[in-house]
Amino acid sequence: MNTSDNSYIDVDSLELKDVIDINVLQSFQDNFARSMDIASVTVDVNGNPVTEPSSYTDFCMDFTHNTKIGDSRCAESHKRGGEEAARSGKPYIYRCHAGLIDFAAPILVNGKQIGTILGGQILTSVPLESDFRKTAREIGVHEEGYIKALKKVKITSEKNVEAAAEVLFIVANAFSKIGYEELKLKRISKDLEGEVLKKNLLIEESNKYNNLKTQLFSTVSHELKTPINIIYSSLQLLDSFNNGDSFILMSDTFSKYSNIMKQNCYRLIRLINNLIDMNKIEVGFFSLNLRNNDIVKVIEDIALSVVEYANLKNINLIFDTEIEEKVIAFDSEKFERIILNLLSNSIKFTKSGGNIYVNIYDENENVLISVKDTGIGIPEDMLEKIFDTFTQVDASFRRNAEGSGIGLSLVKSLVELHGGTITAQSKLGNGSEFIIKLPMKLIEDKVDTHKNESNSVNNNVEKTKIEFSDIYFT
Structure with missing residues (x-):
């Protein structure tokens, strides 16, 4: 298939009417014929008239x-004349099958002939009647009438024929170029209109999606967080009575189910917090x-607060750490969530007797924080996906560990908000390492925080319980 430098147009499928306004072509053809006193017609590639x-x-x-x-x-004859003109790239003067002189000017689009403008039905010398009588008999017309009509045919010089053919060729070229450029502009304009319409539809769909999503997050926060707070307050009240004599006989049972309810409240709070924060980030x-x-002190305190859960x-x-202090x-607070989330994952996916390593390195203009474990690892084809929202490793690898698939996505967003990056390295069965x-x-800063502010990370046990709420200790 012939194609132009413009991918919008398939040249092989073009017809004359696609490139040139036939009415304009007819008007030119009529004026040309009258001014030159010669016949003219425009044909398609098969020699059939289109004007x-x-x-x-x-x-x-x-x-x-x-x-x-x-x-x-x-x-x-028209077809052959057009083909020869297209092949040579210049006007082609020839004698038609009936013996008159015609000339052809090809209409080309990127070298592809789509039609021919013809002129002629003239002679450059007095004809031999015998040749034309023979033609009359072949095509089945009255000989005497044919010869009488022949004598009316205009006789002109070869120079006049060449000049007329050259004019026709120049005009045919101009029609081709102008018509084709117009066609390209129309096609491009049509495609652009389609693209604009498509983008407008996408924007409309995106807006609808965002509105629905915002509504969802609003509903989640209102419809779930309020009853959870009530349940949690009730549990706190029950806990306050747990030391009373009236509860002594059922204290073990009460404590067991109280802890289960608490942990599930923590899980719901964690889910809602993550959903709300994700929406805010987006x-x-x-x-x-x-x-x-001091990033070193903050991470060390977080790690120490988790030792009991790991044990x-x-x-x-x-x-x-290879550095004692780095301000x-x-x-x-956000970094506490990042590290607790990574440690929570490591504890979930590491077997009894395994190890978790939290290391800090000084690397030129960056601080590197590594959370590495000897757990079950992550399949190679999942390494690029685990930071996507709601992505979880296949259940056959997760075993009894649970999660919403939101945590690592939120971790990545929080790290990037700090101007940092997070990557994962893992081999199935040989543990995982997350590097920030x-x-x-x-x-x-108004205050030198690491000196004047008391560290609240260790003091906030509730946050650790929330982040570790999907780990069950037996």
């Missing part, structure tokens, strides 16, 4: 074209409370 004949002679109109054989031979309403703080599953949690700008790269930046 009305202009200034046709009686010889052709009343006789040659008036029989089936003669008309068929004319079409074949719509750009989530902000960090950056302070200059309950007979897992060793080991903290190590940078970060949101300690955080830029060493400082801000103009």
